[in-house]
Amino acid sequence: MSNREPVQIASQSVRLFHQSLLKTLIYFFVLIMALAAAYKALPLVMDALFLLVIASILTAILNPLVDRLETSGIKRIWGALMVFGGIFTLLGTGIVRGIPTLLSEISRIKDMIQQQSATDSLNSMIDNINAKVSQFVPSFQLDTDTLSNLTSQFFGQLGSILAGALDTLATIVFILIITMFFLVDGARMMKSLIGMVPNRYFEMSLNISYKTKKQLTNFLRGQLLAALGVAIQSIIGLSLLNWVFDANISGVFLIGSIAGMANMIPFIGPFMGMAPAIVVSLFNNLGDPVAAANFYYIFHIIGMFFLVQMIDNNVISPIVVSGSMEMHPLTVILLILIGSQMGVLGMFLAVPAWGITKVIVSEVYQGLKGHHLI
Amino acid sequence: MSEKSKVSYPLFESFKDKLKPKHSQAQMTLSQVNIFGRLSWQELKIVEHAIHIRNYAPDEPIFKQGDPGSGMYIIIEGRVGIFLDIPQQKPKKLSELGEGDFFGEIALLDESPRTATATALESCTIIGFYRPDLMDILKIKPSVGGKIILSLSEVLATRLRTTNSELVKVSRQLEELTETDDDE
Numbered sequence: 001m002s003n004r005e006p007v008q009i010a011s012q013s014v015r016l017f018h019q020s021l022l023k024t025l026i027y028f029f030v031l032i033m034a035l036a037a038a039y040k041a042l043p044l045v046m047d048a049l050f051l052l053v054i055a056s057i058l059t060a061i062l063n064p065l066v067d068r069l070e071t072s073g074i075k076r077i078w079g080a081l082m083v084f085g086g087i088f089t090l091l092g093t094g095i096v097r098g099i100p101t102l103l104s105e106i107s108r109i110k111d112m113i114q115q116q117s118a119t120d121s122l123n124s125m126i127d128n129i130n131a132k133v134s135q136f137v138p139s140f141q142l143d144t145d146t147l148s149n150l151t152s153q154f155f156g157q158l159g160s161i162l163a164g165a166l167d168t169l170a171t172i173v174f175i176l177i178i179t180m181f182f183l184v185d186g187a188r189m190m191k192s193l194i195g196m197v198p199n200r201y202f203e204m205s206l207n208i209s210y211k212t213k214k215q216l217t218n219f220l221r222g223q224l225l226a227a228l229g230v231a232i233q234s235i236i237g238l239s240l241l242n243w244v245f246d247a248n249i250s251g252v253f254l255i256g257s258i259a260g261m262a263n264m265i266p267f268i269g270p271f272m273g274m275a276p277a278i279v280v281s282l283f284n285n286l287g288d289p290v291a292a293a294n295f296y297y298i299f300h301i302i303g304m305f306f307l308v309q310m311i312d313n314n315v316i317s318p319i320v321v322s323g324s325m326e327m328h329p330l331t332v333i334l335l336i337l338i339g340s341q342m343g344v345l346g347m348f349l350a351v352p353a354w355g356i357t358k359v360i361v362s363e364v365y366q367g368l369k370g371h372h373l374i
Numbered sequence: 375m376s377e378k379s380k381v382s383y384p385l386f387e388s389f390k391d392k393l394k395p396k397h398s399q400a401q402m403t404l405s406q407v408n409i410f411g412r413l414s415w416q417e418l419k420i421v422e423h424a425i426h427i428r429n430y431a432p433d434e435p436i437f438k439q440g441d442p443g444s445g446m447y448i449i450i451e452g453r454v455g456i457f458l459d460i461p462q463q464k465p466k467k468l469s470e471l472g473e474g475d476f477f478g479e480i481a482l483l484d485e486s487p488r489t490a491t492a493t494a495l496e497s498c499t500i501i502g503f504y505r506p507d508l509m510d511i512l513k514i515k516p517s518v519g520g521k522i523i524l525s526l527s528e529v530l531a532t533r534l535r536t537t538n539s540e541l542v543k544v545s546r547q548l549e550e551l552t553e554t555d556d557d558e
Contacts, residue, residue, distance in 0.1 A: 016433070070514050187510070191426070199428060203437065203444040203504065206426075210506035370442040 051171070055178035059186055060217045061224060066183050080183040084176065091172075201371075208367040215359040223264055223352060225320040230273070230312050231260025237304040238277060247297040248284045249277060259305070263312065265351050267332055274305045400427060400501060403450050406474045408529060412521040420518050424507035430494035439491045443481025445504030449473055452498030457491045465491065482508055482526060 042049075062083055069079030182189070190209065197205045235256035241247040249255070259273025278301055285291030294300070332351060339350025397405075401418045404410045410421060427450070430436060436447060439459045447454075453472050457465035468490060471477060477492060482505055494500075512519030 067514055071516065188423075195426065199430060199434060199436070202426075202428065202502070203441070206504055206506055207442070207444050210509070372440070 051175055051178060054175050055182055057220060058175065058179040059182040060213070060220050062179065062183060063186070064217065064221070077184050080180055083183070084180060087176070095169075201373075204367045204371045204373070208363050211367075212360050212363045215363065216356060219355055219359060220352075222317075222320040223355075226312060226317050227260040227263050229260075229316040229320075230263040230308055231256045233308040233311060234259040234273065234277075234305070237308055238301075241297060241300055241304060245294070245297060245300055246290075247281055247300060248288075248291070249281050249297075249301075250284055251276075251280060255280065259308075265332070265336060265347065267329055268336060270305060270309050274302065277301045277305070398422065399450060400425065403448055403474060403501060407448055407476050409446075409476070409479060409522060409525045412525050413518060417515075417518045417521070420511065420515055421503070421522075424503070424511055426502040426504070426507075428500050428502050430498040430500060432494060432496050434494050436492040436494060436500065437478065437488050439489065440487045442485050443478065443488050444485070445481050445502060445507070446476055446479040447492065448476040448501040448503065450499040450501060452500070453495040454498060454500070455493050455495045457493060459491055470495065479526060479529065481505065483530075 062080075065083050066076060066079045069082060070076050074082070194202070194205055194209060235252055238247075238249050238252045238255060242249055242252070255273075255277045258276055259270075262269040262272035265272065278298055281291075281297050281301060285296050291297060331354070335350040335354050336347050339346035342349075397415060397418075400422050401415065404418050404421055404425075405413075405415075410418060413421065430452070436454065437443075439457075449471055451473060453470060454475075454477070455470050456468045456477060458468055459465050478488070480486075481488070482503070485505075508519060508522065511522070
């Protein structure tokens, strides 16, 4: 190369420039066509895409477990089968034992709300609350209908979500099968996919995919661990309230699980987790003078959830949740508002989905900048 | 007797062939690189699953000076030139590498920018072994990853020792030159 004449080098440079220009134009055309095709085909492939996204998230969560089994000498396919055996056992136990109990618990509370909404004890409780709160907020006025409507709507929606989940059992099985393929063959699939990237962008793509995968795994694992931490603490806390104060809060496991899941939504999640506990405590203790004297244990419950949040925010979350996921409160509120357009599930998924998008965009940007492509 | 020894047993030969361990070209190339020298054939198979085999056209850059480093390259076929880009000058050719040679191995350890440009001088088939691949091996097969890191450290230690002795030589020459200047 060093022996070549300058004229030769110049003509070669022009040829290379024309080649790269043609290539860029072809890529641009293909990209436009692909985008147009994707826009047209999106509604058709939306369901499949949804399954793939959920399966990818599950893979990111389960992969470290399968990796660990592989490290200990178990073949990857057996490791994945073992993990799946565990999941199916848990799911099976949950479906056979847990779901009917949960559904009956929900319908019991729903019936109780509808039956007792006109009773004197509920009216007296509401009067009691109105009297105490109006000392601080004069305009505050809670009436029976509003309360019963709100609570029955909440439990009704919760029931429909669970019933919907049962209906889509086939979808869940399908997601698990895709996850199984991703767990066993995911690395090879990813390698083949990245292998298609042109040489010029290959190193960058490989780095971006590795870093994004790492960040996503950390993010999802952190979110799940934090949710699990809050759920366990809430279950222990509610059980302690039942044991020490005889708070009579039923469905402790359900409420604890809701609190754990709701914790994935920053700022608003803790209140969403607290609400079912307060409602259940109110309706379970109607007419009980001790409970009325203790303000139906509302302050105990608020105090307990406050303590759980303090432990989560100061001990668990800083250890398990990635720092790159910090969000402005306004962003969270906007995301929840947008997510609420797709129902309760949308509200739950909006913040984690934004977190995932943020990680991908940030890694792609850093990669492009590092390779001087932007 | 000689006729007897010429008798062949095709079935036996085919069994013997099947029993012989077969190694791919990538495995053979990897086994010649000292970074993978400590690995058994079985362990080389694990590395083979992690590597990427890439084809480059003549004059196509493999990586450019200043790009963030991601990993090392081992040449299976073809020739690669290593060039130093000097502003407003023709790139200076530092070396020319051929089959079995490797380059860019420091990038396995850190993401610092590439110090030179590597360009394919002819059609090349090259093995790319990148930091994410090494990290995956370290996570799933720590013993294999450990052997690679150890060999890589040995390569770097040898290189550091050579650089140190070169530095000592140069500084001695510099001292001698200074003394000569003083005498004059």
